[in-house]
Amino acid sequence: MSAMLETPPRLQLDRVSKLFGGVHALTDLSLQVAPRQIVGVIGPNGAGKTTTFNVITGAYRASSGAVMLDGKAVTDEPSHRIARAGIMRTFQNIRLFADMTVWEHLLVAQPHTGSALQRLLPTRLANPSAIARAQEVLEFFELGDVRNRLARSLPYGLQRKVEMARAVTARPKLLLLDEPVAGMNHDEAETIRNLMLKLRDDGLSILLIEHDMAFVMNLCDNLYVLDFGVLIAQGRPDEIRVNPAVLDAYLGQAD
Amino acid sequence: MTMSMYYAGIFADVGILLLGALSVYIILSTGQLSLGNAGFMGIGAYLTSWLTVMVGLPLTPSLLIAAIVAGIIGVVVGFPALRLKGIYLAMATLGFGEMVRSFFLNFSAMGGPEGFHGMQHVSTGTIWIWAILVLVLVMVLETSQIWLEIRAVRDDETAAGLVGLNATSIKVGAFGFGAAVAAIAGGLFAHHHVYIEPGNFSFERSIDFVLAVILGGSTVAPGALAGAVILVVLPEYLRFLADWRFAAFGALLIGMLVVRRQGLLDRALLRLALPSSPA
Numbered sequence: 001m002s003a004m005l006e007t008p009p010r011l012q013l014d015r016v017s018k019l020f021g022g023v024h025a026l027t028d029l030s031l032q033v034a035p036r037q038i039v040g041v042i043g044p045n046g047a048g049k050t051t052t053f054n055v056i057t058g059a060y061r062a063s064s065g066a067v068m069l070d071g072k073a074v075t076d077e078p079s080h081r082i083a084r085a086g087i088m089r090t091f092q093n094i095r096l097f098a099d100m101t102v103w104e105h106l107l108v109a110q111p112h113t114g115s116a117l118q119r120l121l122p123t124r125l126a127n128p129s130a131i132a133r134a135q136e137v138l139e140f141f142e143l144g145d146v147r148n149r150l151a152r153s154l155p156y157g158l159q160r161k162v163e164m165a166r167a168v169t170a171r172p173k174l175l176l177l178d179e180p181v182a183g184m185n186h187d188e189a190e191t192i193r194n195l196m197l198k199l200r201d202d203g204l205s206i207l208l209i210e211h212d213m214a215f216v217m218n219l220c221d222n223l224y225v226l227d228f229g230v231l232i233a234q235g236r237p238d239e240i241r242v243n244p245a246v247l248d249a250y251l252g253q254a255d
Numbered sequence: 256m257t258m259s260m261y262y263a264g265i266f267a268d269v270g271i272l273l274l275g276a277l278s279v280y281i282i283l284s285t286g287q288l289s290l291g292n293a294g295f296m297g298i299g300a301y302l303t304s305w306l307t308v309m310v311g312l313p314l315t316p317s318l319l320i321a322a323i324v325a326g327i328i329g330v331v332v333g334f335p336a337l338r339l340k341g342i343y344l345a346m347a348t349l350g351f352g353e354m355v356r357s358f359f360l361n362f363s364a365m366g367g368p369e370g371f372h373g374m375q376h377v378s379t380g381t382i383w384i385w386a387i388l389v390l391v392l393v394m395v396l397e398t399s400q401i402w403l404e405i406r407a408v409r410d411d412e413t414a415a416g417l418v419g420l421n422a423t424s425i426k427v428g429a430f431g432f433g434a435a436v437a438a439i440a441g442g443l444f445a446h447h448h449v450y451i452e453p454g455n456f457s458f459e460r461s462i463d464f465v466l467a468v469i470l471g472g473s474t475v476a477p478g479a480l481a482g483a484v485i486l487v488v489l490p491e492y493l494r495f496l497a498d499w500r501f502a503a504f505g506a507l508l509i510g511m512l513v514v515r516r517q518g519l520l521d522r523a524l525l526r527l528a529l530p531s532s533p534a
Contacts, residue, residue: 059417079417080419097410099474111419119400
């Protein structure tokens with residue numbers, strides 16, 4: 001309790017920049033996500049939101065600055081190490097594995113479960129903890145009915161759910177969601193919202209990119225607003241709603 | 256007598272081809288096409304023969320040692336080679352295979368162009384014991400976590416990395432495993448024919464391995480078995496076409512790729528045959 005200042009944030013970006021050729025995709029971005037917080041990154045198209053995700057997950061290497069998970073730098077680590085350290089993500093364009101069932105997606109996302117021998121033997125016999133975890137996630141996301149369906153053959157909304165389930169299976173510390181309700185109807189979006197709140201209550205931190213302003217405003221503890229790769233505002237949703245710079249750069253635009 | 260010997264010969268060819276096809280299948284499962292597996296087969300053939308003839312070891316340990324050595328060579332070759340993708344990797348492995356062949360051509364300690372002999376003959380049965388063992392091993396592996404990871408890497412390497420899978424080690428590991436299986440095929444080939452020469456391990460043989468996988472089914476291990484049978488037996492049945500049989504065979508191959516890209520067997524077909532789907 002007294003160590004409030006000493007507890008490092010779950011995720012911290014310290015003056016992160018990303019250049020492509022000479023183009024500044026991201027300039028000196030600093031950002032924090034506390035444990036059990038849902039934080040949103042918003043901004044117009046091309047503002048650098050997905051670039052931010054790509055830098056955090058190691059898909060891109062930051063040109064400068066540091067990314068820290070629980071106070072430990074993960075900058076420049078390869079992406080599979082960052083994932084294993086506890087950062088998982090979903091994609092704006094859903095990226096599920098072709099030719100794999102929903103169930104297989106939940107098993108494959110547990111590369112840390114079991115010894116080398118357990119991972120070489122039939123999962124059904126040798127790796128009960130992986131099975132148990134997959135079952136738990138299957139029930140949490142209410143995907144039991146489509147367990148043995150090929151994930152890519154499912155309706156769009158369910159595919160998003162499967163992708164989120166895959167990301168959660170390995171018990172990450174931080175979940176990055178890239179437009180989790182894009183293209184969804186109100187009911188589907190509401191389901192996702194409730195799942196996110198439950199995950200947050202279970203101790204997960206969530207950073208999300210979203211275009212649906214109503215969705216973000218009602219869900220996030222904190223917002224960061226990007227424009228042309230530069231942070232133009234940050235704060236609680238009610239502060240952002242009335243921030244003149246934000247209104248000018250983003251909300252003022254046709255969207 | 257001659258007839259049964261003829262069939263035993265064909266049957267031995269199928270067994271060797273099955274092992275070779277499995278060696279390609281294992282590597283292909285990670286999305287990498289190797290056109291150089293006859294090279295690993297050659298390494299296995301020469302090394303096993305050296306161990307049995309010159310060192311005096313029994314066949315089984317010789318095969319295992321050759322498999323391990325070829326596996327290590329596979330990993331060493333795999334690391335730089337797997338930085339290449341698609342057609343470039345295929346070309347690099349092709350180069351490796353030809354490199355091995357010309358190495359043995361110049362390696363006079365093992366006969367060079369004269370070839371090498373003195374091995375104890377092994378029966379078709381021995382070949383098939385090994386072939387079935389390796390096939391079953393791969394089929395068991397296909398129900399494991401590792402194989403799911405292999406499939407994930409083939410589907411989407413980036414997404415695989417982002418769920419925590421180390422795509423490089425999975426690909427290199429598969430390359431080493433495939434090389435080891437090819438070496439076993441080579442060792443058995445050498446001891447069945449009791450004579451080897453560098454020409455046995457040419458580019459054409461690498462292509463045969465790939466063809467067997469493509470025809471039989473490139474997404475399930477039993478596809479290698481189906482492909483090996485088709486590739487050896489079908490040309491025999493097409494003998495009535497005389498000189499046209501290879502043309503007919505080529506047409507069949509093209510037809511298969513057009514109507515059924517995944518090859519004869521796939522997961523859906525096997526599920527029909529074995530209704531209880533594995534977890």
